[in-house]
Amino acid sequence: MRAVFVQASVAAAVAAIAYFFVHNSLENLERLNVKTGFQFLARPAGFGITQHLIPYDEDSSYGRAFLVALLNTLLVSAISVVLATIIGFTVGLARLSRNWLVAKLATAYVETIRNVPLLLHLFFWYFAVLRPLPGPRQSVVFGGVAFLNNRGLYLPAPILEPGFAAIPIALLVAGLATGALVWWSRRTRLRTGRHHSVIWYAIVLLIGLPFVADVLAGFPIGWDIPRLAGFNFQGGVVVIHEFVALTVGLSIYSAAYVAEIVRAGVLAVPKGQVEAARSLGLRPGQVNRLVVVPQALRVIVPPLTSQYLNLTKNSSLAAAIAYPEIMLVFAGTVLNQTGQPFEVMTITMAVYLGLSLIISLVMNWYNRRITLKERTS
Amino acid sequence: MSAPAAAATIARPPEAARGVLAWLQQNLFASPLNTLLTLASLYLLYIMAPPLLDWGIFGASWLGSSSSDCPNRETACWVFVRARFSNIVYGSYPIAERWRADIVFAVAAAIFGLLVLPRLPGKLWIGLAALVVVPAVSSIFLAGGVFGLRSVETTLWGGLMLTLVVAVWTIVTSIPIGLLLALGRRSSYPLVRALCVAFIELWRGVPLISVLFMAAIMFPLFLPRGVEFDKLLRALVAFSLFNAAYMAEVFRGGLQAIPKGQYEAAQALGLGYWRMTGLVVLPQAIRIVIPGIVNTCIGIFKETTLVLVIGLFDFLATVQTGVSDPAWLIGDHIRVTGYFFVGLGFWVFCFGMSRYSQRLDRQLAAGKAYE
Numbered sequence: 164m165r166a167v168f169v170q171a172s173v174a175a176a177v178a179a180i181a182y183f184f185v186h187n188s189l190e191n192l193e194r195l196n197v198k199t200g201f202q203f204l205a206r207p208a209g210f211g212i213t214q215h216l217i218p219y220d221e222d223s224s225y226g227r228a229f230l231v232a233l234l235n236t237l238l239v240s241a242i243s244v245v246l247a248t249i250i251g252f253t254v255g256l257a258r259l260s261r262n263w264l265v266a267k268l269a270t271a272y273v274e275t276i277r278n279v280p281l282l283l284h285l286f287f288w289y290f291a292v293l294r295p296l297p298g299p300r301q302s303v304v305f306g307g308v309a310f311l312n313n314r315g316l317y318l319p320a321p322i323l324e325p326g327f328a329a330i331p332i333a334l335l336v337a338g339l340a341t342g343a344l345v346w347w348s349r350r351t352r353l354r355t356g357r358h359h360s361v362i363w364y365a366i367v368l369l370i371g372l373p374f375v376a377d378v379l380a381g382f383p384i385g386w387d388i389p390r391l392a393g394f395n396f397q398g399g400v401v402v403i404h405e406f407v408a409l410t411v412g413l414s415i416y417s418a419a420y421v422a423e424i425v426r427a428g429v430l431a432v433p434k435g436q437v438e439a440a441r442s443l444g445l446r447p448g449q450v451n452r453l454v455v456v457p458q459a460l461r462v463i464v465p466p467l468t469s470q471y472l473n474l475t476k477n478s479s480l481a482a483a484i485a486y487p488e489i490m491l492v493f494a495g496t497v498l499n500q501t502g503q504p505f506e507v508m509t510i511t512m513a514v515y516l517g518l519s520l521i522i523s524l525v526m527n528w529y530n531r532r533i534t535l536k537e538r539t540s
Numbered sequence: 541m542s543a544p545a546a547a548a549t550i551a552r553p554p555e556a557a558r559g560v561l562a563w564l565q566q567n568l569f570a571s572p573l574n575t576l577l578t579l580a581s582l583y584l585l586y587i588m589a590p591p592l593l594d595w596g597i598f599g600a601s602w603l604g605s606s607s608s609d610c611p612n613r614e615t616a617c618w619v620f621v622r623a624r625f626s627n628i629v630y631g632s633y634p635i636a637e638r639w640r641a642d643i644v645f646a647v648a649a650a651i652f653g654l655l656v657l658p659r660l661p662g663k664l665w666i667g668l669a670a671l672v673v674v675p676a677v678s679s680i681f682l683a684g685g686v687f688g689l690r691s692v693e694t695t696l697w698g699g700l701m702l703t704l705v706v707a708v709w710t711i712v713t714s715i716p717i718g719l720l721l722a723l724g725r726r727s728s729y730p731l732v733r734a735l736c737v738a739f740i741e742l743w744r745g746v747p748l749i750s751v752l753f754m755a756a757i758m759f760p761l762f763l764p765r766g767v768e769f770d771k772l773l774r775a776l777v778a779f780s781l782f783n784a785a786y787m788a789e790v791f792r793g794g795l796q797a798i799p800k801g802q803y804e805a806a807q808a809l810g811l812g813y814w815r816m817t818g819l820v821v822l823p824q825a826i827r828i829v830i831p832g833i834v835n836t837c838i839g840i841f842k843e844t845t846l847v848l849v850i851g852l853f854d855f856l857a858t859v860q861t862g863v864s865d866p867a868w869l870i871g872d873h874i875r876v877t878g879y880f881f882v883g884l885g886f887w888v889f890c891f892g893m894s895r896y897s898q899r900l901d902r903q904l905a906a907g908k909a910y911e
Contacts, residue, residue, distance in 0.1 A: 170731040177735060184762040191761045262574050263567035264581040278890035279883045280842035283856060287879050295872040476747035483849055494753055504758050508750070516745040 203501045212487045232492035240475040246414035251421020276419040284416050289408035289484040316402040317389035327383035333376035337368040405486035417474045428463035468526035613871040620874050621881045624862045631698015631853050644678045671712045694772040698853035706844045713780040718787025743785035751778045756850040794829035827904050834897035838890045
């Protein structure tokens with residue numbers, strides 16, 4: 164009886180609030196003469212976007228602008244996730260190093276980076292590092308092939324000639340062969356207890372096969388290296404500063420959190436496990452690979468997932484340094500031009516909710532695979 | 541070791557295991573790889589530390605009042621921070637009324653000081669007062685319009701003052717809302733549970749900046765015609781609901797850690813839901829969640845910088861406008877100095893909070909050991 168009463172009153176309260184908001188919104192929209200609906204997505208956008216992975220110009224539709232912005236969000240998040248993971252694992256393990264100086268430096272990194280707001284990181288990289296760079300003639304040069312100046316980051320671009328497909332095919336074949344080898348080695352170990360190391364075969368396969376294909380096909384991939392012509396660079400691909408600043412800032416910031424997650428994960432493996440592995444006669448590499456890493460990963464994966472989620476959501480801070488992603492292009496420019504706040508914000512929020520859902524589903528699947536298989540009592 | 545071995549009754553520890561040299565050997569030069577890492581780290585320190593010290597301290601411009609006092613573009617210009625200090629702290633708050641902000645700062649500092657003291661009678665009550673009474677009274681005091689105080693519109697609030705106002709309000713409102721949401725999520729009523737889960741996951745799934753956009757652009761559309769809310773208030777509501785969802789997850793972790801037997805024992809004693817929650821579950825859960833809450837608070841403190849995207853001028857935004865002021869557009873060293881100062885400011889607060897949380901954690905762990 165009490166349950167029914169409580170839930171009925173909660174439902175009534177929520178419905179009343181929802182009615183109040185919806186009623187007011189409809190009235191306001193009518194007053195402002197806004198037609199609701201998603202037809203606006205087909206109308207021409209009329210504004211340019213500085214970075215687009217798919218063809219886009221001012222005549223393209225709002226729908227296409229949305230797609231361009233979504234791809235930009237995905238690109239910056241994906242690259243930053245990879246970089247943050249690499250830096251984070253390195254720093255996290257460095258903090259556990261037996262070398263005192265290395266451990267202290269890693270600690271200093273974590274404590275400095277994560278106690279400063281991300282927005283300040285982005286401002287620093289964008290306004291204080293990248294924007295004041297000198298012109299093309301005084302570019303910062305990386306190995307003679309990449310150039311950084313006040314126009315952007317110029318990278319070499321691959322030129323694909325006929326026959327280049329041989330290389331990805333060779334890579335695929337090598338990958339499949341490696342998979343088969345690993346499977347065979349694992350099966351043999353489980354059946355006979357004998358361990359066959361396949362790592363060297365795998366390396367030879369994965370590097371050698373594409374190389375052989377490259378030679379046989381007559382080196383079909385060339386590199387278009389940017390070169391100075393007059394006052395600017397010609398050729399290569401140009402990466403805009405906003406992208407560089409966002410990637411660097413997000414990676415460095417998130418890496419501090421990843422480092423803490425990794426450290427906690429490794430520390431969570433009981434010391435007895437390492438000692439037991441050693442007394443079984445495993446070599447140090449095997450102790451790490453077969454005993455420590457699998458158990459640490461179990462602790463690391465769940466918080467790492469939410470860190471990846473945070474990173475993706477944090478990429479929306481790009482709006483403050485004008486990188487053309489969802490928040491700036493869609494929830495900013497498109498919303499202002501069309502005056503369709505409800506539709507635009509619904510789509511924007513749906514995108515982020517969808518991304519969150521996808522990342523957590525994938526990571527949950529991975530997590531289920533690596534969790535401890537215990538007795539079901 | 542000239543003494544004969546037979547005369548030694550108790551073996552001394554090996555010489556190598558003690559002393560400075562041994563420490564160096566074990567911690568810095570244990571193996572060739574280790575030595576290499578040490579040398580690499582020393583090189584890193586060598587190329588970074590001296591230039592940084594020179595930039596920020598020894599070569600920096602400290603004295604003066606205008607940009608002409610910072611001729612050296614290779615070093616920091618602390619003159620900028622000195623000249624704009626009052627703007628960075630108070631924003632555009634009227635100069636004649638800044639004593640009000642000073643009093644609020646002093647009270648806040650006094651309360652923090654009391655809370656940091658290890659032992660204090662009635663610390664809980666002081667803490668609760670700090671959480672409820674002080675923010676409310678301070679806000680009225682800052683806004684004015686009552687008791688003969690001049691009214692100061694919130695659009696004039698800014699700088700570090702605004703950052704603290706947003707952070708403190710968000711923290712004190714999101715904790716109770718988060719607790720209620722966490723309790724709701726574990727409720728036995730399916731409808732309450734579903735609503736709480738939906739609320740929590742919705743906020744946690746979207747970025748804060750989109751919530752702030754909503755508060756700035758769409759919230760007015762939700763209200764009847766003519767009803768207007770202050771922009772700062774709208775931002776505060778957004779911050780508070782958004783972070784309540786995160787607080788709820790922290791509390792959920794604590795509530796889940798309480799053994800089922802505690803609930804059953806409380807019920808067996810005849811306690812109802814609220815008395816069971818208030819007298820048995822929460823006192824135990826709060827201990828567990830304090831580090832998580834402090835971490836969320838650090839996050840909130842850093843997130844307050846986002847208010848600049850909806851046009852409020854917080855600590856970071858006042859510096860950002862300061863370095864873009866034509867009077868200071870003489871070189872990028874001004875901008876870098878400004879950012880460095882903001883970073884230092886945030887670092888002091890956040891690092892302090894994280895150290896405080898670690899200490900609380902140790903104290904609580906120690907308390908547990910005696911039980």
